[in-house]
Amino acid sequence: MAREAVVEISYPGSVISCNHYKYKGGIYTRPEATAWMAELGWTVKELDLDDWKLPLKITVSGEFKDKRSCPDIHNLLKIICDSIEEVTKLNDRDFRTETSEPKITGTLKPVLWIKIEESDIEL
Known part of the structure; x- marks a missing residue:
């Protein structure tokens, strides 16, 4: 049976969007984004993904106040x-x-829900 886990993490706003988390030409990561990435990364690190069957399937969903505050x-x-890759080295x-x-x-x-599961796809 394939393993799966769901991580629940707060959504801090547009600071973590791919369009906003880097600045100065993509050289620097905003401090708020760095802190959020570390929180997510260490939460995922506890799952010990090293022995999970690759590829991993990652599904993202969320719950938001209104349509205006809802991100893409x-x-x-x-x-x-990137957060998962940083701490797991996968x-x-x-x-x-x-x-x-x-x-x-x-x-x-x-809130964001990040579901990580072993895939049934062969590489």
Whole structure:
């Protein structure tokens, strides 16, 4: 049976979008983005993905206050994959990504769910 895990993490806003987390020509990562990446990375590190069957399937979804504050989930995939790659040393070419439709619920604390599962695809 394939293993899977779901990580729940707060969504800090556009600071982690692929369009905003780097500045100065892509040289520097914003401090807020660095802190968020570290939080996600160390949460994922606890899953001990080293012995999971590759490629890993990563599905991202979320819950947001309203449509205006809802990000393009696809734009978050780069920073999520980079965060996972940084602490696990697994190359992100071994990740298969997909996004789910975001939920608009009026919640004041937006949240992201990152589901990581062993894939049934052979490399």
